[in-house]
Amino acid sequence: MTTTPPVLEEPCVQLSDWTVYETDKGTRHFVGREKPPYGHYCASEAIEYFDPQTGVGVDVTGQSYELAGLNGGLESTPGVWQGWVHRNSVMFSELTAEYRRAILVARVPVIERNGQPDYVCLNDIPQPWQDTFRAALHGSCCPVIDGVGECAWATDWKGWLEGRFPRW
Secondary structure (H helix, E strand, O other): OOOOOOOOOOOEEEEEEEEEEEEOOOOEEEEEEEOOOOOOEEEOOOEEEEEOOOOEEEEOOOOEEEEEEEEOOHHHOOOHHHHHHHHHOOOEEEOHHHHHHHHHHHHOOOEEEOOEEEEEEHHHOOOOHHHHHHHHHOOOOOOEEOOOEEEEEHHHHHHHHOOOOOOO
C-alpha cells in the first residue's frame, strides 16, 4: 500500500476518486486516488472530523483529505482497502452515498416559496453530480422560474439524493 505523504509535505490530500468505509470497530476511513501529480491510491487513518460544506475531513493523525471528484466503490480503490482490511482483521460497510448526500445537501440550496421547499437551480449542483441528476430528470416535469435558469422540483432533488428518483 502506498502511504500518504506526511502532513508537513502535503497539507491536504485531494482525492479524485473516493470511497468512505466504516469498520466493525466503528472507525471510518477515506480511501481513494490522489489527484495529480501523485495519482496513487491511499487509505486514511480513522476520520476524526468531516465538513460537508467544504468536502474536507481530517483523520486522527491530523492529515486532511478533500473529497474532490467522483466517488465509487471498491472498483475505484483497487487493492488498497482490501489490503488494509486484511492487515487489520476487520469487517466493513460502505458509506460513500451518505457522504455524497451530506456534501450535496450542504452545497445545494433548496429555494423555498410560501415557507415550503420548492425547487433547486441545476447550476447550483456541482459537477459531476449535476450531469447525473440532469440525466435522471429526463422526461420529468420541471418548474420554470423567470430569471433563474433550469430548475428541478425539490421533491425530485430529495428523492434523487435518497436513491428514490427516478422511479423507473
